[in-house]
Amino acid sequence: MVYEWIVVGGGIQGSTIAAFLVKNNKVTTDKLRIIDPHEMPLFKWTKSSERIGMKFLRSPFVHHLDVDPFSLRNYAVNHHRKKSEFYGVYKRPSLEIFNEHSQSLFQDLGLEASWHQGYVNGIDRENEMWCISTASGERLEANNVVLALGINDQLNVPE
Numbered sequence: 001m002v003y004e005w006i007v008v009g010g011g012i013q014g015s016t017i018a019a020f021l022v023k024n025n026k027v028t029t030d031k032l033r034i035i036d037p038h039e040m041p042l043f044k045w046t047k048s049s050e051r052i053g054m055k056f057l058r059s060p061f062v063h064h065l066d067v068d069p070f071s072l073r074n075y076a077v078n079h080h081r082k083k084s085e086f087y088g089v090y091k092r093p094s095l096e097i098f099n100e101h102s103q104s105l106f107q108d109l110g111l112e113a114s115w116h117q118g119y120v121n122g123i124d125r126e127n128e129m130w131c132i133s134t135a136s137g138e139r140l141e142a143n144n145v146v147l148a149l150g151i152n153d154q155l156n157v158p159e
């Protein structure tokens with residue numbers, strides 16, 4: 001099967017573009033694959049932000065994974081969350097509500113169906129398609145590819 005879109009990396013950026021494509025009817029979840037080595041979306045983000053004990057994001061309430069800027073605020077209202085979930089002038093969301101909203105969006109759009117656990121180690125252009133290879137020897141083909149690898153897997157450890 002040739003997928004319409006393959007997103008490499010299921011972090012914040014990859015999940016945002018996947019949600020955008022599905023919400024704007026650019027692709028259906030069966031023609032989309034998000035390839036990431038972890039079991040769940042936003043794994044790196046969740047671990048890093050948990051590890052430092054961060055309570056609120058540094059970015060304002062309109063920055064999140066959904067298309068509508070007010071989606072996170074509306075989610076909080078609809079789920080009867082307290083005003084204290086948002087901090088300061090820029091209404092920075094709590095890490096808890098940001099994560100809850102992200103996972104809820106992912107589930108509502110049925111994006112689990114597009115999740116493909118694996119690590120991409122090659123991309124070739126063949127017959128006007130992108131051929132993606134994974135470390136476990138799989139090959140997936142797509143018309144469009146998004147690279148959303150982040151920088152977290154490219155540590156530069158000083159000598």
Ligand SMILES: Cc1cc2nc3c(=O)[nH]c(=O)nc-3n(C[C@H](O)[C@H](O)[C@H](O)COP(=O)(O)OP(=O)(O)OC[C@H]3O[C@@H](n4cnc5c(N)ncnc54)[C@H](O)[C@@H]3O)c2cc1C
Pocket residue numbers: 008009010011012013014015035036037038042043044045048049052054056057058059063118119120121148149150151152153
């Ligand atoms: C403690 C902390 C607090 C932060 N607070 C904020 C904030 O308040 N507001 C804000 O806007 N930003 C914040 N950031 C920055 C934010 O986390 C990053 O900008 C964001 O996570 C980047 O998302 P990403 O999808 O590019 O990368 P990542 O979240 O790193 O996701 C990339 C994914 O791609 C996968 N991947 C990599 N290579 C491959 C491959 N070859 N094949 C398949 N998958 C691959 C990785 O395993 C990973 O799962 C914060 C960062 C930290 C560490």
